[in-house]
Amino acid sequence: MIAGAMEGWRNPARYIVPLALVAAVTATYLIVHHALINKNSSTTTTTVQTTTTVAHHHGHTGTTNAKAKFYIVKPGDSLSGIAAKTGVPITTIESLNPHLNPNALQPSQRIKLRQ
Numbered sequence: 001m002i003a004g005a006m007e008g009w010r011n012p013a014r015y016i017v018p019l020a021l022v023a024a025v026t027a028t029y030l031i032v033h034h035a036l037i038n039k040n041s042s043t044t045t046t047t048v049q050t051t052t053t054v055a056h057h058h059g060h061t062g063t064t065n066a067k068a069k070f071y072i073v074k075p076g077d078s079l080s081g082i083a084a085k086t087g088v089p090i091t092t093i094e095s096l097n098p099h100l101n102p103n104a105l106q107p108s109q110r111i112k113l114r115q
Contacts, residue, residue: 073109078102088113 071082079102083090094100096112 067114069112069114071111071113073105073107073111075107077105077107079105082111086113 068086071086073082079090079093079100082088083093093111093113094102096115100111
């Protein structure tokens with residue numbers, strides 16, 4: 001009698017376990033994807049130029065420019081784009097980096113801008 005009543009009944013684990021598996025895989029993917037995006041954005045961040053305001057003892061204010069000696073290539077950068085961003089002519093970049101192939105720039109590659 002009990003067996004006859006349970007024939008139409010389905011175990012909820014048949015539905016819950018696959019859903020839990022899909023949820024676990026999705027959560028793992030999202031965590032790894034988010035970590036990779038943050039890793040790429042934090043490793044390619046570079047300060048190109050810093051401007052500091054300095055107060056002199058006479059009450060005058062002036063600006064000093066501290067220029068970066070190196071540039072870290074970001075995805076999608078080109079040599080002309082780097083020259084435009086940094087204000088350093090392409091010929092100077094090429095002369096300071098003789099082994100640099102402008103057609104094969106790699107993200108996180110370090111390029112010398114100044115002596």
